[in-house]
Amino acid sequence: EVVQGIINEMRAVKRREMSETEARECFKAYGINVAQSIPAATSDEAAAAAEKLGCPVVMKIDSPAISHKSDVGGVKVGLKTPDEVARAFLEMTSRVSRLKPNAWVRGVLVQEMVQGGRETIAGVTKDPQFGHLIMFGLGGIYVEVMKDVSFKVAPITREDADQMVKSINAFPLLRGVRGEPPADMAALSDAILSLASLVTDFPEVSEADINPLLVLPRGQGAMAVDARLSLS
Ligand code: ADP
Numbered sequence: 754e755v756v757q758g759i760i761n762e763m764r765a766v767k768r769r770e771m772s773e774t775e776a777r778e779c780f781k782a783y784g785i786n787v788a789q790s791i792p793a794a795t796s797d798e799a800a801a802a803a804e805k806l807g808c809p810v811v812m813k814i815d816s817p818a819i820s821h822k823s824d825v826g827g828v829k830v831g832l833k834t835p836d837e838v839a840r841a842f843l844e845m846t847s848r849v850s851r852l853k854p855n856a857w858v859r860g861v862l863v864q865e866m867v868q869g870g871r872e873t874i875a876g877v878t879k880d881p882q883f884g885h886l887i888m889f890g891l892g893g894i895y896v897e898v899m900k901d902v903s904f905k906v907a908p909i910t911r912e913d914a915d916q917m918v919k920s921i922n923a924f925p926l927l928r929g930v931r932g933e934p935p936a937d938m939a940a941l942s943d944a945i946l947s948l949a950s951l952v953t954d955f956p957e958v959s960e961a962d963i964n965p966l967l968v969l970p971r972g973q974g975a976m977a978v979d980a981r982l983s984l985s
């Protein structure tokens with residue numbers, strides 16, 4: 754109902770892209786762990802949000818016109834005090850308004866910082882012939898340079914999801930190298946499965962991605978810290 758409600762609102766104003774916050778709500782409704790975020794429109798609100806979440810926190814520019822936040826200096830990780838958060842707010846919003854003078858900026862999101870996770874990506878695209886394709890890979894160069902990803906056509910089973918995780922070339926990195934603890938593979942499969950059931954329930958979703966989905970050591974889960982979703 755959460756997802757249907759957001760989709761109805763979007764249809765009413767002919768909007769196709771969800772805000773990060775709306776996308777996060779949808780993923781959460783399907784059982785995916787999402788990092789806690791608080792919107793802030795002023796430096797004081799940002800500092801108060803950091804106080805509430807507990808430092809360190811991450812700050813992200815909140816604007817419907819900016820989908821690649823890092824490209825405009827719109828992500829700052831590891832902010833250690835509310836004071837630092839207040840300063841980062843002024844710095845970030847003024848930099849973004851300089852680089853993107855026409856973009857409407859709501860403010861920022863102050864987000865809990867997830868530490869000790871490894872970056873993975875889970876996503877969905879829609880193929881005119883096959884329908885929804887579910888995608889999984891490790892973040893960063895593995896996806897961008899090595900194109901090391903696995904795909905399955907939705908709907909998928911838990912075995913399919915397990916297999917998607919195991920079949921990327923970089924899988925040994927998730928199992929752990931040089932004494933690193935193994936990643937929480939079950940949590941990855943859960944998130945992939947949730948994503949697949951979301952798009953199976955809502956065929957109008959044309960694209961969705963969680964980039965990154967930070968996976969913690971076994972038993973500690975996985976957490977979505979950046980979410981995108983659009984309708985066809
Ligand atoms: P964008 O993709 O729009 O540039 P992201 O929200 O994905 O912005 O943030 C960019 C990077 O910052 C992520 O890939 C991740 O490495 C790091 N990051 C973002 N949010 C968090 C968080 N809550 N905890 C830890 N690291 C984060």
Ligand code: MG
Nearest residue numbers: 964965979980
């Ligand atoms: Mg991202």
